[in-house]
Amino acid sequence: MIEAYEEVQEDLKSRCCEQAERLERSEGEMIAKTKAMGLLQADHDKLQVEVSRLRLEKEALEKQVASGDAVVEELEKEKKALIDDMAGTFEEGFQEALAQAACVNPGIDVSSCDSTHHIVDGKVVPLDLDD
DSSP: HHHHHHHHHHHHHHHHHHHHHHHHHHHHHHHHHHHHHHHHHHHHHHHHHHHHHHHHHHHHHHHHHHHHHHHHHHHHHHHHHHHHHHHHHHHHHHHHHHHHHHHHHHHHHTTOOOTTEEETTTEEEOOOOOT
């Protein structure tokens, strides 16, 4: 009977040792997972800061784009005004040149002359804008 009791006691002792080893392994795994979780949390926090920074940068860039668009629009208006002014100046100059030609050459007929015409085979003809 003592032998059976010693056997049971030895069996219980063996199981306790196994349980203690499992518990130690579990604690080790828990510590490793806790460290990994801490690292992941730190990475998450860094990424959150980076996301916030990028959002602010995006907003600033969108404001710059909007400002740039306004500048481009204003420049386009100025460009159109300059083109219109240049066209008017060209037309005035062309008319002045015709008047001078008529003054230097009395009796010359400049009625068919126009800034939208050119000379082809000795004749004044309208510009062909498709060329």
